[in-house]
Amino acid sequence: MxxxxxxxxxxxxxxxxxxxxxxxxxxxxxxxxxxxxxxxxxxxxxxxxxxxxxxxxxxxxxxxxxxxxxxxxGYPQLQFHLLSGDPQVDDQLYATSTSLYNAAVHMLVVAWQRDHNLLTDAAVAQVLAGFKQNVPAEADDQLVIYRVLSLLDLLGFLNGELPAELANAYPQALPLARELYDLLDAQKLDSPFGLRRAVVHLLARFDTVIERLGYQPTNDAEFATLTPVLSHRQLRLTLDQVFMIKHSGYRDRETKEPAYVAMGRSDEQNAFVLPLPEKETTPEAFQQLYQQSLNDILTQYRLDYTIR
Incomplete structure (x- = not known):
């Protein structure tokens, strides 16, 4: 070793x-x-x-x-607390959002490996060989999203520079992957807050990309939980000042009841899901909930978060 x-x-x-x-x-x-x-x-x-x-x-x-x-x-984690009602759709959403999240994290991983002389010519050749083995060259549109996600990850590994042979093999997917890579590459990822902001932007941009391809957007802004990164000041504010609780069309993965999703007021991203029993969903209960400090809510429901 x-x-x-x-x-x-x-x-x-x-x-x-x-x-x-x-x-x-x-x-x-x-x-x-x-x-x-x-x-x-x-x-x-x-x-x-x-x-x-x-x-x-x-x-x-x-x-x-x-x-x-x-x-x-304390870097933010991707979590899944919701169900769409279709297990196959859920699995697809879990897979795509995980790939996007990992593409961002892998840029941090690769930066460390590069700084510590692990990205040798041999390692690069081995990664490229693995990519070619798993990602077939374009022959149809059926695997376009898989190719886009795979190419995004590879672009991060190679600092955006693909060998000509690979670039020519993916004329449809590569421009889309590069659009996502350029968005990530422009972000500062080396802090929990920076990584979270980058992933929020990436999830949103991915939806615009696949919509252009004719696919339904993932709605990962609501479906995927990205644990929050908060300042001490935000923790002292009321829940209502930082998050809006959305009565979601999805169901809670644990309770199977309608889900209550905390959407960030600044970025409109799911930060956590509150497992509220029915008696706590009356207008009066919500009014009381909203006026509690965010710190108390996070503690009461044992929610994951990071302090900036």
Missing amino acids: QEDVETLLNEVKEHYDHPLEVDISGEASGVLTHDQSHQQLKKDGTLVVAVTDTTNVDYTLSHELLHLLFQMK
């Missing part, structure tokens, strides 16, 4: 309250893809970071550890 990766592992362990183990197994396929590592939580609280392909362990392990580290440092 490279020294910088070992240092990263120790830093992650310092931020985690339970034991953290690394499990490295599998053969070397010769390609790098995002499905070659995962996390597994044991019943005793031990977190296992598993690498299942040994093509480039330092690259793959550092990638997974950095996802963990950003989470532990």
Whole structure:
């Protein structure tokens, strides 16, 4: 294990309250893809970071550890608390919004890997080989959204510079992916607030892109929860001053009841979902709810958030 990766592992362990183990197994396929590592939580609280392909362990392990580290440092997390009523649609929405969120986070991951000399010529070749293996060249429109999302992630990895061979293979998807990449590249991602703002913009722009392709927008501004990043001042304000509670057309994933979604007044993005029982949804109850401090609401419902 490279020294910088070992240092990263120790830093992650310092931020985690339970034991953290690394499990490295599998053969070397010769390609790098995002499905070659995962996390597994044991019943005793031990977190296992598993690498299942040994093509480039330092690259793959550092990638997974950095996802963990950003989470532990309070970078906003993508969560799913709502149901549309159609499980297949839900799965599609989960997948697309996760890909968009990860594309933003991966730009932070890649920046660290680049600074620590992990993006060698060999690593780049392995990533490109994995991409070609998983993303077929354009022959029809059926996979256009998948290609756009995959190319967005690859553009982030390559700092926006694709080999000519790849650029020529995706004449429809690449301009759309580049539009999304340019939006991300113009943002300052290296803080929890900056990442959240960038992802909010990215989710919105993605909807405009797929609408141009003739698809229904995802409505991820409401459907996908992006945990809030708040100032001390905002925490002292009333709930009503920072968020609007929307009686959503979606249902709460846990209760299966109509959902109440906190939409940011400044960015109109779902920041959390309140599991309100029916007796707390009267006009009088809402008036009282709105006048509580935001800090009290977050504490009462044990909601995830980060302080700027």
